[in-house]
Amino acid sequence: MCTVSKSQIKREALVKATVNLVNNNGFHAAPMSKIAKMANVSPGTIYLYYKNKQDLINQVYIEVKTAFTKFAFKDYEENFSVEKGFKNIWKNLAEFKLKEVEEAMFLSQCDNTPMIDEPSRKEGLKHLQPLLDLWERGQKEGIIKPVSPYMLYAFSIYPIAFLMNMQQRELIKLTPAHVNDAYEMAWSSIKI
Amino acid sequence: MCTVSKSQIKREALVKATVNLVNNNGFHAAPMSKIAKMANVSPGTIYLYYKNKQDLINQVYIEVKTAFTKFAFKDYEENFSVEKGFKNIWKNLAEFKLKEVEEAMFLSQCDNTPMIDEPSRKEGLKHLQPLLDLWERGQKEGIIKPVSPYMLYAFSIYPIAFLMNMQQRELIKLTPAHVNDAYEMAWSSIKI
Amino acid sequence: MCTVSKSQIKREALVKATVNLVNNNGFHAAPMSKIAKMANVSPGTIYLYYKNKQDLINQVYIEVKTAFTKFAFKDYEENFSVEKGFKNIWKNLAEFKLKEVEEAMFLSQCDNTPMIDEPSRKEGLKHLQPLLDLWERGQKEGIIKPVSPYMLYAFSIYPIAFLMNMQQRELIKLTPAHVNDAYEMAWSSIKI
Amino acid sequence: MCTVSKSQIKREALVKATVNLVNNNGFHAAPMSKIAKMANVSPGTIYLYYKNKQDLINQVYIEVKTAFTKFAFKDYEENFSVEKGFKNIWKNLAEFKLKEVEEAMFLSQCDNTPMIDEPSRKEGLKHLQPLLDLWERGQKEGIIKPVSPYMLYAFSIYPIAFLMNMQQRELIKLTPAHVNDAYEMAWSSIKI
DNA sequence: CATGAATGAGTGTTCATTCAT
DNA sequence: CATGAATGAACACTCATTCAT
Structure with missing residues (x-):
């Protein structure tokens, strides 16, 4: 009934990964590739959801x-x-x-x-x-x-x-x- | 009388430049090269005073x-x-x-x-x-x-x-x- | 029939370039950037195939x-x-x-x-x-x-x-x- | 009687230091500054005896x-x-x-x-x-x-x-x- | 939609060399 | 003669971003 779209799942995984990595060592230690890996997503995929890293962080x-x-x-x-x-x-x-x-x-x-x-x-x-x-x-x-x-x-x-x-x-x-x-x-x- | 050593002047210029650049865009936007330029010093010179970037920031x-x-x-x-x-x-x-x-x-x-x-x-x-x-x-x-x-x-x-x-x-x-x-x-x- | 993967071609080009440059002037005159250029590859690409320069040389x-x-x-x-x-x-x-x-x-x-x-x-x-x-x-x-x-x-x-x-x-x-x-x-x- | 000039002593210390450092990790790991330090000499002094690093190695x-x-x-x-x-x-x-x-x-x-x-x-x-x-x-x-x-x-x-x-x-x-x-x-x- | 190999500009850092002292 | 602080070009390596698949 209350299905969560696949894209919503990815967004949430990306948010979680970003928060986690930024916490550990600051922004400079949260490269897109690591965020992608932690969210089980390809680096390229992030750019389907966010315009760039700045946008990702803001969102x-x-x-x-x-x-x-x-x-x-x-x-x-x-x-x-x-x-x-x-x-x-x-x-x-x-x-x-x-x-x-x-x-x-x-x-x-x-x-x-x-x-x-x-x-x-x-x-x-x-x-x-x-x-x-x-x-x-x-x-x-x-x-x-x-x-x-x-x-x-x-x-x-x-x-x-x-x-x-x-x-x-x-x-x-x-x-x-x-x-x-x-x-x-x-x-x-x-x-x- | 009240002489300030040349090295002290450089340290202060580096501190000022670091503070200024970090303020403007955050740590990730304060590359050593820019800090050096703003302090009127060569990039290599920073490493005479600080072991590395981490050390510079801490100091x-x-x-x-x-x-x-x-x-x-x-x-x-x-x-x-x-x-x-x-x-x-x-x-x-x-x-x-x-x-x-x-x-x-x-x-x-x-x-x-x-x-x-x-x-x-x-x-x-x-x-x-x-x-x-x-x-x-x-x-x-x-x-x-x-x-x-x-x-x-x-x-x-x-x-x-x-x-x-x-x-x-x-x-x-x-x-x-x-x-x-x-x-x-x-x-x-x-x-x- | 006998296809050679693109990645294999790059590996071979890198090997050839490394050998060539090291021969000409010794290890210290074979910077990664030159190796990359000679292999018609971007510097960053080398690191997809080898962990670092040491590893490249060993391999x-x-x-x-x-x-x-x-x-x-x-x-x-x-x-x-x-x-x-x-x-x-x-x-x-x-x-x-x-x-x-x-x-x-x-x-x-x-x-x-x-x-x-x-x-x-x-x-x-x-x-x-x-x-x-x-x-x-x-x-x-x-x-x-x-x-x-x-x-x-x-x-x-x-x-x-x-x-x-x-x-x-x-x-x-x-x-x-x-x-x-x-x-x-x-x-x-x-x-x- | 058979005095050895100070300059000869330095030359010998430099030779020894160079050999030692080059042996440990190859040419690329023998920077002039380390050679100087190991020979108890200032980096600048090396250039009183040798034209440049190439010359030092050759000699x-x-x-x-x-x-x-x-x-x-x-x-x-x-x-x-x-x-x-x-x-x-x-x-x-x-x-x-x-x-x-x-x-x-x-x-x-x-x-x-x-x-x-x-x-x-x-x-x-x-x-x-x-x-x-x-x-x-x-x-x-x-x-x-x-x-x-x-x-x-x-x-x-x-x-x-x-x-x-x-x-x-x-x-x-x-x-x-x-x-x-x-x-x-x-x-x-x-x-x- | 999704991928991930490839990119190349940019980073922190080193080091041969110089020069004012 | 000797110093060593200063240089800055060059280095190994990273990473945001792209694009052919």
Whole structure:
């Protein structure tokens, strides 16, 4: 019934392979030929799906970023209170960052590289809107500090990536208690 | 009187060129030949100062990171109160990130890439100790949340890099007022 | 009918080019780019067939050495008498050395360089067995001196390479009469 | 009294270093910088003594070859009988080849490479004259086969190099008895 | 649609040689 | 005489991309 086209399978294999290889040693260690091999595909085939390597990287970024932002709202409901809503979203984002390590590391690398172009970055953030709406509501209700959403993101969401990196480098170990501490810090930074 | 050795001048030119090129297009777009040209030096000369490209990148990272961390304490005194001390350091870090954009962007890229090796990361953080000491004092005095310094860093310092990135991408414009807002968010996230 | 695969043609062109260039100026004057050009192939293509330059040299050595040793027995029959058999093989080896000058010079250079690795040398000698068998038979029959085959080779076969070198350098001219003289010297050195 | 000039000491150190490095991995693994380092001399200094690398190699070849040929006659007297004289010279050559392995291997490599130019080869052989004279005398006396001296050299002297190579590669072990066997083979190949 | 052999420009690196000191 | 930092052309090798099959 719900068949997945062969081409969709290949796309997914290519995304997975790209993420995996880029994580291991950075962009420069993810040649098209290796990506192809890891995805069980011929190098030439990649060019049937993507215009070139730049395009591949951008598309993969969009796909992973979208998965990330969508995950944030998997059980979110618009009628949650601001605090409950934020906690719900934050916990989801943290869960993703700490469990889907491969994807999260890839995003962390992309978010700080000039390799991803601006349109792709925009595209990847499309689905974050509900969080921005929530913050706006919170600001109207006098609960959230009246600052730019970029600032709110910087202090409440972005730090999670740092913690994930440190855990990945085995410098810290994040227990559920630590995650709760982290949430409290995130919340105290943005709440009035 | 204050002579600077010729070799020191070349090292600095190489560091500058590396930072500049890596910023523009990422590591993969900073070939040794271009770095050499930009530093007004022959490609072969780089290898008199650095063992190979990996070593060059690591050393440049250490140098820039050290400049960054040292800048943080340029006018810091150990007998400052915890809050005054933190504000002093934080403002310095922000000043560096927002004024020395080239260096800051380079660091932001390095901090999220697997290209820098662990010993170099360690080396680069050596000079951050006074901040850790301050936090420890703050925790003893019951002023700072009793959490790991990685957590404190994640929520109070790391966000600055995000704000710098956004400003660089011309998505926000950080006025002094915004910087003050940011400082307040940083402080509220770590203070008890 | 007798089709030769395209890849086989390229291999042969590469072997020929390598032999030719190494002969002209030694190993150090046979860059991969020149080998590629002479074989009408792109530099990158070499690496589809050989792991690296070392491997190329070794493989070419094996191929040429094998051709040489096989040529030695092209019309040899095991039931020849020892003397007739030796003469047959010796004349073949001399014919090869003096007619296939390119290949012979290449071998002469390889046999005295530390560039060829031991496994490749072993591999190249595989097909010389019938000569060793003949010598052993000759020793049992009391016709050949009871010394190591290396010694027999040194005095009866190896000198041919020297003569070829001298002819190549135009210091001597080897007429059929000279070749006969040489054969007599070879035989008198190993016969009892 | 018999002082050796500083410059002579350097020349000798350079010769030794060149021989040593070329032996280990061939010409291509003997860069001027390494030769200089091994001879405790600055790279630039080499060019005070030799015009360029080609010249260095040629001169070193001449020097070593001369030492080799001179060694052959260290205790030779012109009034020796042909057979005694040949044995004397042959044994000296064998002694050199088997004891001065470094020099011998270097010569073996040079003798089969197009890297040494013809004038240097000529120069290196200058001192071999007494052997040629002896052979001529032997031919007049009807003791030595009436063939070109190149032929005599090929079958009686050149094989020693092969035996040395095999010993170096640990394929044979040359006891004094073997050396005697070898001498007998050399003699029987050239005597009438 | 898919392949993968072939390409060749481009990379990191080496090294013979020079020259200011 | 001697140095060794500096050079830059040349090298071995890689990899994004193409195209005949």
